[in-house]
Amino acid sequence: MRVRVLGGADSNQDPFNFPIKLNNKIAALASTVQDGDGEPTESSYEVFKLLAEKLAVQQNLLDKELKTGLPAVNKPLYEKGLKELSPAKEETK
Numbered sequence: 001m002r003v004r005v006l007g008g009a010d011s012n013q014d015p016f017n018f019p020i021k022l023n024n025k026i027a028a029l030a031s032t033v034q035d036g037d038g039e040p041t042e043s044s045y046e047v048f049k050l051l052a053e054k055l056a057v058q059q060n061l062l063d064k065e066l067k068t069g070l071p072a073v074n075k076p077l078y079e080k081g082l083k084e085l086s087p088a089k090e091e092t093k
Contacts, residue, residue, distance in 0.1 A: 026051050
């Protein structure tokens, strides 16, 4: 697990240190397509394809972490008689 210490500049004012997140890019694309008067442009489809590929990579990383990392988190919870964590159905494949 990586821990990143944040401090200093605000994320809205420092895109170099705080790049635009994937979910913001998807939301911006959705807004652009939704606000247009006609069909989505070819470039919108190209951007969608790129973002969908990046999202699939992130989903695979999450699935892997849930399968390998979650048991390590749940073990001490179980040992202390606490409720174990489990992902919602929407969070897994």
